[in-house]
Amino acid sequence: MEENKRIIKDCKVVIIGGSAGSLQVLLQILPFIENPISFAIVIVVHRKQSDEQTLEALLALKSQVKVIDVEDKVALKPGFIYIAPSNYHLLFEKEKTLSLDTSEKINYSRPTIDVSFESAAEIYGSALVGILLSGSNSDGTIGMKAIQNAGGITVVQNPVSAEMSFMPNNAILHTQPDYVLNTEEILAFIKEINPD
Amino acid sequence: MIEDIELEALINDVYEYYGFDFGSYSRASLKRRVSRVFYLDGFKHFHEFLSKVRTDPEYCKRMIDEITVNVTEMFRDPSFYMTLRKDILPLLGTKPFIRIWHAGCSTGEEVYSMAIMLKELGLLHKSILYATDINAAVLETAKSGIFPLRMIKDYADNYRDSGGQEDFSDYYIANYGYAKFSEDLSEKMVFSQHNLVSDTSFNEFDLILCRNVLIYFDNNLQKRVVNLFDDSLAVLGFLALGTKETIKYSISPTKYKQFEREKIWRKIKE
Known part of the structure; x- marks a missing residue:
């Protein structure tokens, strides 16, 4: 989608959502993002309740950018990666902190991509980039719409390159994402955010 | 989703009329919970919802019961x-x-x-x-x-x-x-x-x-x-x-x- 390529500046948060098949994509992107980054990366993926810390540990090991273990009311600062803990919804507060919520599962999930995307859109508006990866349910589409309505940029993984194409396909069908990119392109896209 | 200003009006009224103070609750979650009750109970306009809460103590009680999160389990973690x-x-x-x-x-x-x-x-x-x-x-x-x-x-x-x-x-x-x-x-x-x-x-x-x-x-x-x-x-x-x-x-x-x-x-x- 070279034709509508534009420079993204003043981005404060990049939020990435995914489900089945998204871990491999994250592992092809996050380790190649170089320090320092001028925005925060927040990751919301569906995961097993029993998977307490393995995703954090794996990404912390692989990534150059420091991974923060999200606890309630942790400050959201540029330069770090934050991962939504299992079994909580992840929300964004005006005070630029992250908060947690154990309310009912939505789309059979907790965390839910829609909930975090909507909440991030409300606080960060046009300073937000939302990226939706592989997955086999419809979570994320409502959240992508919310990001667009608030003036943020949306990116969907090219369904052809996704292990599970339902989630990206559903988002493309119901929203008009700014970009549809394969894995390498997503990496290049993130690297070009907030150029000096 | 309801507006920030509507949420603050509700927090004020619930405190003033009933003495329950939600002023120090985390806003992101509270806003989602209040929006949920608002739509669940079929309200169209926020002022109707607010007036119901103000004038009907039973309804206010229900609203509070609904906005507090009551998800729990045995031997969680x-x-x-x-x-x-x-x-x-x-x-x-x-x-x-x-x-x-x-x-x-x-x-x-x-x-x-x-x-x-x-x-x-x-x-x-x-x-x-x-x-x-x-x-x-x-x-x-x-x-x-x-x-x-x-x-x-x-x-x-x-x-x-x-x-x-x-x-x-x-x-x-x-x-x-x-x-x-x-x-x-x-x-x-x-x-x-x-x-x-x-x-x-x-x-x-x-x-x-x-x-x-x-x-x-x-x-x-x-x-x-x-x-x-x-x-x-x-x-x-x-x-x-x-x-x-x-x-x-x-x-x-x-x-x-x-x-x-x-x-x-x-x-x-x-």
């Missing part, structure tokens, strides 16, 4: 319960009497989990379990000890993963889609309404559990509540929070010592 069973409760067991407070107990699943462990450790007879919540409706469920049967398989798994070795089904009778837990377990429980925002300390405890409640409060209110727990905790008593909660922003770190890597802190001085 099995490794936490394993630590209680293996380390904390045996330590408390050396005392002649064990006083436990479940603050924000919701429908009581954690209180029954505690009673099961105390019973298996031979400590239930000398324990007392205070269980409190802001929400009167959930306390009625907690008192009854009746939980949906569809959850029981997960609870039995959690029980086993937390070190339980008995037959979990011995603790309840299944009927009409519900599991009723044995009254032997609830004998030592005292249920009462208590609001962490405005009420004070009412006893001294050896163990206070308040799991996934502080996440709904802002930093100031968290501070107040942790200090309320401090006032209610005997020296060498334990405070247990949810797996993503911390006391580190709320109280002097020299007063409490964290127990290994669990979200359990021991009060080491007055």
